[in-house]
Amino acid sequence: WPENDIVIKNLGTDSSARPGAVRQVELLGCNDKLAWNQTSQSLTIKKPLAKPCDFAFAFKVSLS
Numbered sequence: 157w158p159e160n161d162i163v164i165k166n167l168g169t170d171s172s173a174r175p176g177a178v179r180q181v182e183l184l185g186c187n188d189k190l191a192w193n194q195t196s197q198s199l200t201i202k203k204p205l206a207k208p209c210d211f212a213f214a215f216k217v218s219l220s
Contacts, residue, residue, distance in 0.1 A: 157203070157207045161200050161203065162200070162215070163198050164199045164201070164217075165198045167194065167198065168194070168195060169195070169196045170196040170197070175219055176219045177194065178192070178199055178218070178220075179218045179219060180216075180218040181215060181216070181217050181218075182216040183203075183208060183214075183215055184213075184215070184216055185208035185209055185213075186206075188206075190202060190203075201215065
């Protein structure tokens with residue numbers, strides 16, 4: 157479980173990957189609404205206080 161926010165540079169609006177605008181971010185297995193911010197440089201996700209399980213974590217990022 158990371159100590160800091162999760163930063164994904166490839167999902168920045170100016171990334172060479174051209175992801176487009178992020179519409180929604182979810183942590184699978186977690187019902188909490190996540191705070192997130194997309195800039196030209198990256199997508200930053202604030203992790204919830206409690207981790208949803210002990211083994212694996214997956215974020216679902218929905219694009220426009």
